[in-house]
Amino acid sequence: MTVELHDVVIRYGSFVAVHGVTVTMPTGAVGLLGRNGAGKSSILKSLLGLVRPTSGRMRILDLPEDASPAEIRSRVGYMPERDCHLPGMSGFEMVSVLGRLSGLPERDAYRRAHEALYLVGLEEQRYRPVSSYSAGMRQKAKLASALVHDPQVVFLDEPTNGLDPDGRSEMLRLVHRLAHKLGKSVVLSTHILQDVEAVCDAAVVLEKGRVVAQGRIEDLCRASERRFHLQVEPATLELPSQPMPGMRIESQGAGSFEALVEGGAEPQALFALVRERNGVVRELVPHRRSLEEVFLGAVRGEEAKS
Amino acid sequence: MTVYGLDYRPKPYAPTSAWQRLSPLVRMERNALFRSKWGIGLFVFCVLPVFVRLVIMLGYMGLLPFAGRMREATEEVPPALRMWIPTYIEFYVEQVVSMEQGFFVFLVLTSMATARAIAKDRATNALELYWTRGISPRGYFLGKWIGSLQLAGLVTVGGALLLWLTGVLFAEDWGYLQDTIGFMPRAMLALLAFTSILTLLCVLVSAVSASANLATIVWCLVLGGSFAVEQVLRELTPGNKSHSASVWDAAATVARAIADVPDRGASLQGSLTLLGALFLSLGFLAMRRLRVTEAIQ
DSSP, X not given: OOEEEEEEEEEETTEEEEEEEEEEEOSSEEEEEEOTTSSHHHHHHHHTTSSXXXXXXXXXXXXXXXXXXXXXXXXXXXXXXXXXXXXXXXXXXXXXXXHHHTTOOHHHHHHHHHHHHHHHTOTTTTTSBGGGSOHHHHHXXXXXXXXXXXXXXXXXXXXXTTOOHHHHHHHHHXXXXXXXXXXXXXXXXXXXXXXXXXXXXXXXXXXTTEEEEEEEHHHHTXXXXXXXXXXXXXXXXOOOSOSBTTEEEEEEETTEEEEEEOTTOOTTHHHHHHHXXXXXXXXXXXXXXXXXXXXXXXXXXXXXXX | OOTTOOOOOOOOOOOOOHHHHHHHHHHHHHTGXXXXXXXXXXXXXXXXXXXXXXXXXXXXXTOSTTHHHHHHHTSSOOGGGGGGOTTSTHHHHHHHHSHHXXXXXXXXXXXXXXXXTTHHXXXXXXXXXXXXXXXXXXXXXXXXXHHHXXXXXXXXXXXXXXXXXXXXXXXSSTHHHHHHTTTHHHHHHHHHHHHHHHHHHHHHHHHHOSSHHHHHHHHHIIIIXXXXXXXXXXXXXTTOOSOOOOHHHHHHHHHHHHHTOOOOSOOHHHHHHHHHHHHHHHHXXXXXXXXXXXXXX
């Protein structure tokens, strides 16, 4: 377990940003998904000890619930979403100063600053002023700053923000390496579903301050037992939309169909249905949901409830 | 493992204390001017008055040709000229606190370094990086102030100490030391208090300003503008010592009171009231501006 939240409520005055969230984030890479204003940043801020939750309990790693913010931050690395750097400093100076502010002794801070910058691929540019870095290099410098004090957990807030496709895939490779090769627990806060799909093992979906879905991505996207993808020949074959009670078929063109099988109906009946119309079933596979479908389904469900 | 041995790998370490964590901030601020040639040039400009006094000191100690005449001329000195004679406390204190001699140099030094201390961090969103570390907003402010104090103190307190040590080392006998040892601790304390007050105000101005340039302008207005206001008040109410509108004069009055040097027309009570009101109002605003929720979005 990396992070555990139990019935956490976060208020800013009369505005409730997080409504009784209960979440357990396992070790590895976890995606914190949600639209802007869903409460992702509020949860990260409260985990870092920057915002006090109004009620509820939260734990990080094996630290006690009443651990001081400084103690938490010595075990947690944070990469902010906004573009930020220490003015007038080179990449090496910035990372080493932030390491010392995190509690590293001076010599260790210098050594680890070199290592962290090497890890993110800034070894050649480490003595250049950060203000002269490109957007991608600044993101990497922020990541190196988050890693310099060797934290067990790293919170990454929109790490691919403002990056071009090359920079984005490089950043995702780095995040994947952190979680799967270097043994860090990564909490990736983002609204980009592809990023989470690419590097995370689990996801928590937030909407309007509430958790609407959570679990391993494999489980969230697990193939449905009721929805099937059907491919037939000839491509011009037409199937009725409701051939029997409990079965609905939707044409997607070129001999492709989506079939929803409910109640007493069985998917085997589809073979007979196609054969009756002189067609051949080429493919009948359970439908596997994409993370986007999971996200949209969860968010729409929440919207319908409210 | 690479040939450079730079692979990122875990290595346990004993975390440093909260005070030790402030030291990089202090060092960063103290060295702010020395990071560029332009800054070093500015610092050299700011210590020029100390060099002028050093020449006077060397002359007084007989190391320059006009020494004999200078000694004779300084046997009977009116109070106004004491600030030029190394055996008087005014020589060390007034070179920093008097409007005519210390104001411009101090204004240049603080407006180009101290006033930008926090404002430049805000402009680059650096506060978000600081406060997600093992440091609090109060610790951050303290670190910035101590660093600024060290930089300005290098010119004010350090300059006076350098002059005095030069005098002690180059004097013909122990007479100079005996004449000055009685007031030097007071002089040092007065200069330290003066520098502390003004740098603290300057860092507070920096904390409430949205950009480094704005902070520089506001600080110039606080020092220069308040002096102008005081001049107007003095013209309107001649002989009234209770008013004290100039921030510079208020800090100088406190320093003169500590050094036991005659004041120049401003009351200590009025000065303390002005400084107290400024600290309270700027401190309140700075606390609001440095709140974690405001800096981190």
